Amino acid sequence: MWHNIWKIASKPDNIPIVGMLFLVMFFGVLSFYLALKNDRIRAAAASRRKEGQPKAKGDVVDVIDIMYPESEQGLPKKISCWPHLVKLEFICAIAVMALLMFWSVPIDAPLEEPSSPALTPNPSKAPWYFLGLQDMLVYFDPWIAGVVLPTFIILGLMVIPYMDVNPKGSGYYTFRERKFAILTYWFGFFVLWVIEIVIGTFCRGPGWMFFWPGQEWDPHRVVAEVNINFNEFLANATGMAGLKSATAGLVIGIGTILGYYVLGMALPYLWLMRRNPVILEQLGFIRFNIVGFLFWTMMALPIKIVLRLIFHVKYILVTPWFNI
Amino acid sequence: MVTEQLEKVKEYVKESRVYKSMFRRGFEDTPRNRVLAIMGNVFLHLHPSHVKRHSVKLTHTWCMGGITFLLFLVLCFTGVFLCFYYHPDKINAYRDMKYFEYDVPFGVVLRNMHRWAAHLMVITVWLHMTRVFMTGAYKPPREFNWVVGVVLLVLTLLLSFTGYLLPDDQLGFWAVTVGTNMARATPLLGHEGPFGEQIGATAYNDIRFALLGGSVVGGNALLRAYIWHCVAMPVTAIIFLAVHFWRTRKDGGTSGPL
Numbered sequence: 001m002w003h004n005i006w007k008i009a010s011k012p013d014n015i016p017i018v019g020m021l022f023l024v025m026f027f028g029v030l031s032f033y034l035a036l037k038n039d040r041i042r043a044a045a046a047s048r049r050k051e052g053q054p055k056a057k058g059d060v061v062d063v064i065d066i067m068y069p070e071s072e073q074g075l076p077k078k079i080s081c082w083p084h085l086v087k088l089e090f091i092c093a094i095a096v097m098a099l100l101m102f103w104s105v106p107i108d109a110p111l112e113e114p115s116s117p118a119l120t121p122n123p124s125k126a127p128w129y130f131l132g133l134q135d136m137l138v139y140f141d142p143w144i145a146g147v148v149l150p151t152f153i154i155l156g157l158m159v160i161p162y163m164d165v166n167p168k169g170s171g172y173y174t175f176r177e178r179k180f181a182i183l184t185y186w187f188g189f190f191v192l193w194v195i196e197i198v199i200g201t202f203c204r205g206p207g208w209m210f211f212w213p214g215q216e217w218d219p220h221r222v223v224a225e226v227n228i229n230f231n232e233f234l235a236n237a238t239g240m241a242g243l244k245s246a247t248a249g250l251v252i253g254i255g256t257i258l259g260y261y262v263l264g265m266a267l268p269y270l271w272l273m274r275r276n277p278v279i280l281e282q283l284g285f286i287r288f289n290i291v292g293f294l295f296w297t298m299m300a301l302p303i304k305i306v307l308r309l310i311f312h313v314k315y316i317l318v319t320p321w322f323n324i
Numbered sequence: 325m326v327t328e329q330l331e332k333v334k335e336y337v338k339e340s341r342v343y344k345s346m347f348r349r350g351f352e353d354t355p356r357n358r359v360l361a362i363m364g365n366v367f368l369h370l371h372p373s374h375v376k377r378h379s380v381k382l383t384h385t386w387c388m389g390g391i392t393f394l395l396f397l398v399l400c401f402t403g404v405f406l407c408f409y410y411h412p413d414k415i416n417a418y419r420d421m422k423y424f425e426y427d428v429p430f431g432v433v434l435r436n437m438h439r440w441a442a443h444l445m446v447i448t449v450w451l452h453m454t455r456v457f458m459t460g461a462y463k464p465p466r467e468f469n470w471v472v473g474v475v476l477l478v479l480t481l482l483l484s485f486t487g488y489l490l491p492d493d494q495l496g497f498w499a500v501t502v503g504t505n506m507a508r509a510t511p512l513l514g515h516e517g518p519f520g521e522q523i524g525a526t527a528y529n530d531i532r533f534a535l536l537g538g539s540v541v542g543g544n545a546l547l548r549a550y551i552w553h554c555v556a557m558p559v560t561a562i563i564f565l566a567v568h569f570w571r572t573r574k575d576g577g578t579s580g581p582l
Contacts, residue, residue, distance in 0.1 A: 013495070016443035020450075027386065027451050031458040034383060078374040082361040085371060085380045092387040093394050100398065100437055100444070108432060109439035111425070114418045115497030117540060124498040127488050129446050129481060134502065143517045146506030157474045160457075161467035169460040171378075171580025178460065185457050189450070322511075322518035 005214050008202055012110045017128050017201050024194055028186065034173035035182075043176075122206045122219060131200030132193050138208065139304045141323055149301070156294045163291050165282045188298055227314035230256065230307075246318070253317025257324065260300075265292035372573050379578040384459065388452035389578075393565070395445040400558065402438040410490070412550035414543045417492035442484050449480050461579035469571040472564055479561045486553035492546060500549070501541050507532040 009018050113119075126134045136145035168177040175182055203210055205217035228236070231252045235243035242248060269288065272280050280288065307313040317324040337343050349360040359373040378384050409428055410420045424431035453473065456462055462470035489500040507530075508516045514532060515525040527539045537544030576582040 013443075016440070016447060019444075020447045023447060023451060024454075027454060030383070030386075031454065035458065072377070075377065077377055079377050079380065080355065080358040081371045081373055081375050082358045082368070085375050086362075086368060088380055088382065088387065089390050092391060096391050096394055096444075097398075100441055103440045104433050104436035107436065107440070109436045110493075110495055111421050111491055112494040115492050115494055115541075117497075119494065121494060121498055124502050126502045127485055127499050128443075129484065130503060133506075142506055142509035143511055143514070147510045147514075147517070154474060154478055157453075157477075158471045161462040161464075161470045164463065167463070170463040171459060171461065173458055174460075182458070185454075189454065321522070 002214065004216055005202070012107055013128065014201055015107065017197060021194065021198060024190065028190065031173060032175065035175040038173050039176040042174075123204060123208055125200070125204075128197060128201060131204075132196035135196045135200040135204065136301065139301065139308050143322060144324065149297070152294065152297055156298070159290065159294070163283075163287055163294075165287070184295065184298075192298070192301060227308070227312045229318055230313050230316045233311060233313050249318050253315075253319075253324070256316055261293065261296055264296040264299075265289060268292065370569050370573075372577070376577045376580060378580070385578055386451065386455050388448055388455050392445055392448040392452050395441045395448060396561070396565070398441045399438060399445065402434055402441065403554065403558075405434055406438055407554060410550075412490070412547050414492065414546060417490065417546060421491045421493070438487075442487060445480060446484055449477050453477060456579075459579045463581075465582050466571070466575045466579075469568060469575060472568045472571065476561065476564050476568060479557055479564065483553060483557050483561065486549040486557065489541070489546060489549040490553065497541055500545070504532055504535055504541065504545075507535055 008014060125131060133145060133150060136149065139145070140149070164181055166178060166181065168174070169181075202213050205211045206219035209221060209223055211217055229249060231243050231249035234252060235241060243252065265288070269280070283291070304316075307316075315323040348364055349357050351357070362368045362371055362373045406424075409423060409431070411417060421435070424435050428434070456470065456473065485500070485503060489496045508514045508527075510520070510531050511518045512520060512523060513525065513530060514520045515527050515530040517525070520530065527533065533539055535545075535548070536542070537548050572578065
């Protein structure tokens with residue numbers, strides 16, 4: 001078992017993926033540790049203030065102050081760039097160069113046989129950083145997985161600062177003040193992007209079939225393709241054979257997708273109206289809809305994964321021109 | 325005796341017109357000299373003379389943006405040397421890889437370093453983005469700089485992707501084939517995408533053809549990848565990097581309200 005994992009992980013081009021996994025987890029834990037620590041210090045300070053107790057560590061006028069130990073409180077907010085910052089950059093640069101040197105001398109960049117259009121490797125894989133997109137092809141057609149969703153990823157990232165109207169958490173680590181933003185980011189970045197890359201690297205074998213880590217890649221394994229479209233799934237579930245027709249499929253498909261987005265935006269709207277109308281006011285109608293649309297477009301991937309893997313649903317909507 | 329003589333020589337050099345024309349500050353650790361060290365140096369001048377106390381904390385910035393830029397410089401440097409030996413055509417490209425392996429002095433290390441630095445840069449860009457997100461450093465007044473950063477992220481991925489084809493081996497060839505096959509499915513612009521066929525897209529005029537300079541990953545694709553990789557995208561990246569750094573300064577440092 002370990003033999004197969006090692007064979008994949010020790011491929012020179014896959015070393016960065018293993019490194020990336022550990023680096024992302026390390027810095028993820030670090031950022032949450034710093035965020036929760038800051039939250040704790042500030043909560044303690046707030047409760048002390050409430051009780052009218054004298055000022056202590058963490059009682060901050062400027063929230064940035066929480067980043068400094070007691071000995072540095074009250075010192076000037078700015079320090080000279082030379083030598084403080086330049087020194088740090090210099091040390092970092094030396095460390096990275098040393099790492100690169102130690103990486104580049106013993107481990108050779110991969111070079112396979114000369115390219116040949118007649119000799120297709122199985123599986124053929126994209127570069128590792130695009131394997132998440134390639135793995136999405138299992139669940140969506142290429143025009144969605146390869147074009148539309150990447151475009152939305154880029155656009156979605158770009159609009160983050162304009163959608164996030166929360167003025168808190170600017171310039172310091174915090175979790176309590178930005179729960180939705182931070183959870184959404186880590187869900188998209190780690191659960192979807194990074195885990196999909198790991199699956200694409202370690203679990204996708206010949207024919208892009210799924211193999212558990214360590215399972216021997218058997219190109220002759222037979223997988224029964226029993227996937228059905230969503231309307232057929234509904235027909236089987238309810239026993240109404242009429243739902244299997246193409247027209248019924250079109251109506252159900254369009255209805256499901258529209259309903260998904262409409263309910264996806266309406267339900268949080270109603271919930272926020274009752275719980276926290278201030279946020280709705282800050283966001284405004286247009287922002288709320290953009291956030292809702294992008295959020296539910298992102299969530300469509302895990303939902304489609306569940307539908308495919310557990311209920312064997314292939315397409316939600318089938319038209320003569322495209323399928324979703 | 326010798327020390328005295330050396331002192332005199334040093335004094336003479338430091339007072340000379342040539343030396344003074346190059347270096348305008350002394351070495352005493354004074355606030356003035358600290359400022360001049362930054363302001364009087366075109367490279368260090370990327371920095372402001374004073375920075376916020378928290379932005380020199382390693383736990384705050386992880387130095388990730390700086391490391392990413394360092395890797396970009398490493399890639400430019402090793403890339404120039406690789407360019408001296410590489411021919412972007414189907415006959416020579418793969419042979420040049422073998423040439424690096426067996427003939428070029430330090431050719432193996434040169435190619436290895438270019439490859440690993442590229443992979444590492446993809447990772448550090450993601451981590452830099454994560455740090456900026458977690459410290460809320462995209463919040464006003466830095467909204468637009470985040471957008472510039474996303475452009476740089478995309479450029480990093482595309483630079484890495486175009487470079488993948490250049491060795492012209494099976495690995496690069498099929499990775500780029502898989503990657504560019506996606507373009508076939510672009511709505512309207514690809515011949516297998518929704519409504520592509522209806523508006524007349526074929527394998528010989530769609531967006532994939534434009535990317536590859538042909539309907540297969542051949543010699544033209546190699547040349548296009550080479551030009552994108554070595555000229556067009558690095559230049560674009562440098563322009564966006566300049567904007568990125570400049571705005572970081574103008575918006576009041578790495579993070580925190582202005």
